[in-house]
Amino acid sequence: MKRTTLxxxxxxxxxxxxxxxxxxxxxxxxxxxxxTAPGEEVRxxxxxxxxxxxxxxxxxxxxxxxxxxxxxxTYEVVxxxxxxxxxxxxxxxxxxxxxxxxxxxxxNFNPTDLSREQSGALMxxxxxxxxxPEWAARFADVNIDALTMDGQVVGIPGDQSPALVYYxxxxxxxxxxxxxxxxWDEVVALGEALAPEGIGAMAMMTADDxxxxxNVFSYLATSAGGEDAYAPGTSLNNDAVVTAADYTERLxxxxxxxxxxxxxxxxxxxxxxxxxxxxxxGPWLISSIQSEVEDPCSVKVSPAPVLADSAIPAGxxxxxxxxxxxxxxxxxxxxxxxxxxxxKFFTSNESAVRMAVDGEYALAVQTELTDEDxxxxxxxxxxxxxITNAAPTAVVxxxxxxxxxxxxxxxxxxxxxxxxxxTPEDFAAALDExxxx
Amino acid sequence: xxxxRNIALYLVPAVALxxxxxxxxxxxxxxxxxxxxxxxxxxxxxxxDNFSHLLTDPAFRRALANTVLWVVVGTVVHxxxxxxxxxxxxxxxxxxxxxxTAFFVPNVISATALALLWYFVFHVSLGPLNTxxxxxxxxxxxxxxxxxxxxxxxxxxxxxxxxxxxxxxxFLTQISTxxxxxxxxxxxxxxxxxxQDLHITIPLIRRAIAxxxxxxxxxxLRSFEYPFIMTSGGPADSTMTLSLYIYRQxxxxxxxxxxxxxxxxxxxxxxxxxxxxxxxLRRAER
Amino acid sequence: MLGKIARWSVLVVFTxxxxxxxxxxxxxxxxxxxxxxxxxxxxxxxxxxxxYQDALDAHPLLLFLRNSFVVALLSSVLIIVAGLLASYxxxxxxxxxxxxxxxxxxxxxxxxxxLMTPIFFLVNMMGLYNNVLGVALVYAGLFFPLGFLVIxxxxxxxxxxxxxxARVDGASFHRIFRSIVxxxxxxxxxxxxxxxxxxxxxxxxxxxxxxxxxxxxxxxVGVRYFLTAYSANYPVAFAATVMAIAPTVVIYMVLSERIVxxxxxxxxx
Numbered sequence: 001m002k003r004t005t006l007x008x009x010x011x012x013x014x015x016x017x018x019x020x021x022x023x024x025x026x027x028x029x030x031x032x033x034x035x036t037a038p039g040e041e042v043r044x045x046x047x048x049x050x051x052x053x054x055x056x057x058x059x060x061x062x063x064x065x066x067x068x069x070x071x072x073x074t075y076e077v078v079x080x081x082x083x084x085x086x087x088x089x090x091x092x093x094x095x096x097x098x099x100x101x102x103x104x105x106x107x108n109f110n111p112t113d114l115s116r117e118q119s120g121a122l123m124x125x126x127x128x129x130x131x132x133p134e135w136a137a138r139f140a141d142v143n144i145d146a147l148t149m150d151g152q153v154v155g156i157p158g159d160q161s162p163a164l165v166y167y168x169x170x171x172x173x174x175x176x177x178x179x180x181x182x183x184w185d186e187v188v189a190l191g192e193a194l195a196p197e198g199i200g201a202m203a204m205m206t207a208d209d210x211x212x213x214x215n216v217f218s219y220l221a222t223s224a225g226g227e228d229a230y231a232p233g234t235s236l237n238n239d240a241v242v243t244a245a246d247y248t249e250r251l252x253x254x255x256x257x258x259x260x261x262x263x264x265x266x267x268x269x270x271x272x273x274x275x276x277x278x279x280x281x282g283p284w285l286i287s288s289i290q291s292e293v294e295d296p297c298s299v300k301v302s303p304a305p306v307l308a309d310s311a312i313p314a315g316x317x318x319x320x321x322x323x324x325x326x327x328x329x330x331x332x333x334x335x336x337x338x339x340x341x342x343x344k345f346f347t348s349n350e351s352a353v354r355m356a357v358d359g360e361y362a363l364a365v366q367t368e369l370t371d372e373d374x375x376x377x378x379x380x381x382x383x384x385x386x387i388t389n390a391a392p393t394a395v396v397x398x399x400x401x402x403x404x405x406x407x408x409x410x411x412x413x414x415x416x417x418x419x420x421x422x423t424p425e426d427f428a429a430a431l432d433e434x435x436x437x
Numbered sequence: 438x439x440x441x442r443n444i445a446l447y448l449v450p451a452v453a454l455x456x457x458x459x460x461x462x463x464x465x466x467x468x469x470x471x472x473x474x475x476x477x478x479x480x481x482x483x484x485x486d487n488f489s490h491l492l493t494d495p496a497f498r499r500a501l502a503n504t505v506l507w508v509v510v511g512t513v514v515h516x517x518x519x520x521x522x523x524x525x526x527x528x529x530x531x532x533x534x535x536x537x538t539a540f541f542v543p544n545v546i547s548a549t550a551l552a553l554l555w556y557f558v559f560h561v562s563l564g565p566l567n568t569x570x571x572x573x574x575x576x577x578x579x580x581x582x583x584x585x586x587x588x589x590x591x592x593x594x595x596x597x598x599x600x601x602x603x604x605x606x607x608f609l610t611q612i613s614t615x616x617x618x619x620x621x622x623x624x625x626x627x628x629x630x631x632x633q634d635l636h637i638t639i640p641l642i643r644r645a646i647a648x649x650x651x652x653x654x655x656x657x658l659r660s661f662e663y664p665f666i667m668t669s670g671g672p673a674d675s676t677m678t679l680s681l682y683i684y685r686q687x688x689x690x691x692x693x694x695x696x697x698x699x700x701x702x703x704x705x706x707x708x709x710x711x712x713x714x715x716x717x718l719r720r721a722e723r
Numbered sequence: 724m725l726g727k728i729a730r731w732s733v734l735v736v737f738t739x740x741x742x743x744x745x746x747x748x749x750x751x752x753x754x755x756x757x758x759x760x761x762x763x764x765x766x767x768x769x770x771x772x773x774x775y776q777d778a779l780d781a782h783p784l785l786l787f788l789r790n791s792f793v794v795a796l797l798s799s800v801l802i803i804v805a806g807l808l809a810s811y812x813x814x815x816x817x818x819x820x821x822x823x824x825x826x827x828x829x830x831x832x833x834x835x836x837x838l839m840t841p842i843f844f845l846v847n848m849m850g851l852y853n854n855v856l857g858v859a860l861v862y863a864g865l866f867f868p869l870g871f872l873v874i875x876x877x878x879x880x881x882x883x884x885x886x887x888x889a890r891v892d893g894a895s896f897h898r899i900f901r902s903i904v905x906x907x908x909x910x911x912x913x914x915x916x917x918x919x920x921x922x923x924x925x926x927x928x929x930x931x932x933x934x935x936x937x938x939x940x941x942x943x944v945g946v947r948y949f950l951t952a953y954s955a956n957y958p959v960a961f962a963a964t965v966m967a968i969a970p971t972v973v974i975y976m977v978l979s980e981r982i983v984x985x986x987x988x989x990x991x992x
Contacts, residue, residue, distance in 0.1 A: 090688055090689070093476070093691065094688075096477065097476040097477055115475045115476070115477055115478075115691065116477075118477075118478075119477040119478070120477075121477075206671065206672070207669050207671070208669075257561050257562070257581050257584075258560075258561045258562065258581060258584065259584075260581070260584035260671070260672050261581075261583055261584040261668060261669070261671050261672055404475075404689070404690050404691045404692075405690045405692065407689070407690070408685055408686070408689040408690035409496075411669065411671055412496060412670075412671060412672075412673050412674045413673075415584075415671050415672035415673040415674075416672075416673035418672070419585075419586055419672055419673055421586070421673055422673075437692075
């Protein structure tokens with residue numbers, strides 16, 4: 001029974017065969033390996049959190065459509081999105097680890113964790129910046145310097161968003177405040193005034209990267225200890241961190257009841273649904289305010305409060321980490337050319353203006369708004385630009401500069417603090433310990 | 438003919454599956470558990486550092502303690518509930534087929550969906566539980582179930598504890614093998630239904646009970662979906678489980694060596710608990 | 724009398740605990756966000772499928788469902804084929820046959836979640852990261868011992884006399900398998916198949932670590948998007964959850980006896 005033996009051998013080996021053929025199964029973007037034949041369209045994938053349902057995603061889709069139309073037959077850009085930032089970052093890491101680095105991806109730069117930059121999987125942009133000094137001049141030197149490692153430029157600065165206070169003017173008036181409080185003690189008082197109404201002072205969260213909470217925390221820590229309160233290399237077991245933890249605990253107490261365990265969507269929904277009076281977030285929140293708050297211009301923007309004896313004068317900003325466009329090292333020069341061509345188009349002044357005005361999103365490039373553009377900008381965007389321009393200094397948010405181990409431990413530590421299981425001193429000591437790993 | 442070659446040929450797919458996806462990972466997890474590795478680059482040997490770190494990590498100790506608690510709750514709360522329901526259904530009350538079918542429904546639904554559902558049940562502001570409590574005038578009882586460390590662990594265990602379908606079917610199958618004469622004799626002696634259950638049925642299904650405990654242990658070591666979706670292991674790690682710990686060290690902290698060391702500990706705990714139950718089972722059968 | 728009341732209260736309480744939350748889920752999936760907060764227990768104002776449409780628009784649910792189906796089917800078929808072949812081989816006595824049986828079965832007692840990290844790297848090395856094939860193969864490996872146990876127990880009930888008679892008639896090793904043993908074991912294979920399909924359909928952990936986008940993610944991974952997305956719309960999340968559980972629940976309603984048997988098969992052997 002030769003035939004049967006063959007049939008069984010075939011089915012018997014099916015597991016191993018499938019496994020062995022795995023690498024030959026085409027990826028969805030196809031043709032990742034080998035070089036592109038001349039005349040063939042090069043397709044690259046751009047991975048970000050610019051989903052089509054938010055303003056900056058709409059603008060990105062438009063820009064991509066224009067770019068693809070102008071380069072028809074040569075380049076095609078496709079956008080892959082994941083709304084949730086921590087999930088996106090986790091995915092990108094997993095893809096770098098798996099050796100399937102996305103062509104172009106937006107990630108958060110962290111000077112204490114350069115595993116991605118040093119993985120050898122990222123493209124070097126130095127040659128392209130050197131060839132086109134006009135393009136290179138569009139980026140701040142400090143950003144390019146931060147991204148230069150061993151003579152290679154590992155990414156293109158994407159954005160660096162200021163985290164500012166957004167607040168419901170009507171809710172504050174109801175509690176007897178005509179503008180946002182100048183000091184954190186007054187914010188705690190505001191929370192106590194709003195508590196009987198079932199409204200929290202600041203919308204806060206502890207899950208994932210605890211973003212909204214860490215914005216508050218970073219303002220507190222810098223106000224207590226100055227710009228270097230948590231600079232990379234310093235011990236986090238210091239007085240500024242303890243003070244910040246103490247105030248954070250009090251603010252969590254007067255936040256919404258679901259703050260402990262909340263993630264970004266819960267926390268921002270609490271603010272947008274007026275269950276919290278204020279939030280500290282980046283300008284991407286503006287598009288949600290415009291679409292979800294009944295009278296969008298009643299939401300005002302303010303610089304963050306400070307402590308009574310602030311180490312830095314009020315008006316400074318905490319910013320998100322520098323988000324960077326990283327790119328996969330390509331074997332095929334045509335694909336690399338496609339990535340560079342798109343990046344130059346995306347960071348041009350025209351694209352940047354549209355991103356800022358229509359996308360509520362400021363790119364980390366020089367952006368020259370005409371008066372006409374400024375008119376079109378939303379009520380909050382105008383205030384954001386005003387506050388950012390007036391800010392004497394900017395400090396990167398604390399959660400962005402700590403190690404992956406400390407980031408992993410952060411939700412649990414904050415929850416311990418909120419629940420009274422940890423004193424502010426314990427919190428600082430434990431965070432410092434996790435940050436040493 | 439049943440030649441050795443033919444037999445071997447027929448075993449190839451099965452052996453391949455087990456070797457590639459069970460044996461090989463076991464070898465890898467054992468070796469890499471003694472390294473420090475961020476997932477890219479070369480793993481750096483660190484001896485038993487990962488294991489000593491695990492012992493001092495409160496989150497991991499909490500995960501271990503919670504696993505034991507899952508086993509205890511599964512054994513002393515969940516299993517008796519399954520027995521109770523099985524005893525009631527075994528008497529074939531009117532509509533017993535409906536009840537048997539209904540109680541088993543959660544076993545065909547994914548734990549992911551059930552966890553999402555119970556996340557809402559316990560939700561502080563829109564959850565039906567708090568709404569019901571407030572409607573019943575028990576406002577003091579309403580609370581943030583999932584972010585209160587004294588209730589969060591219980592909340593993540595609840596769905597699993599109250600879904601008795603699987604255990605019930607297990608016991609029903611065993612009960613159906615008990616000869617009717619036993620009960621008839623007992624009835625002649627005037628033994629009540631309760632006495633019959635206690636003195637005839639329960640002793641005769643002890644094998645199924647031991648088996649159920651084995652499943653409980655397996656589940657406790659696997660439990661992931663409920664804490665992952667309902668609480669992310671919080672608040673303050675109070676609902677952490679071993680699976681979730683391994684997942685977080687791997688996906689969030691990028692500590693692959695540490696994650697594998699936690700895997701090794703989980704395997705050892707699993708083997709020890711299983712061996713203990715087998716020992717108990719053998720005793721019970723004697 | 725007292726006993727009867729006690730027994731009925733047990734039945735009623737457990738029916739409520741088991742079915743009421745599911746019913747609440749289905750009702751809520753038809754409500755608007757405002758209705759959900761204002762009238763959490765009442766009937767929805769209108770039975771419109773708008774939340775279902777929104778859920779389908781928000782994320783590629785149909786793609787997730789398709790991936791789940793492919794993964795469940797592929798892994799179950801692999802296990803059944805490998806399980807039938809191996810069970811037949813083990814009907815013959817040979818040196819190491821007991822050892823082989825133990826080797827194929829030892830995974831049943833292993834907490835396989837402990838192997839997630841090495842399996843993640845293994846699948847990456849095979850080039851099967853973010854590929855339904857990778858997920859299906861991993862399921863086939865992890866669930867093989869369970870499927871094998873069911874198939875083997877069933878096949879062992881085949882009377883040896885039939886095999887002997889066929890052998891005397893000159894049927895070959897392969898022919899006996901093809902024409903006698905495999906067909907006779909079909910009910911066991913179907914039982915295993917039902918159990919494996921449901922188990923694979925419902926798995927979350929490995930599906931979530933081995934995939935990264937909609938091209939390979941299963942519905943269990945996909946429904947989580949409805950809670951981590953930027954604005955949480957609960958009724959839409961409920962609609963998505965209902966769609967994720969509908970396939971298994973509908974099949975269960977049709978085949979409940981069969982499925983109860985399948986899900987507990989092998990456990991009392």
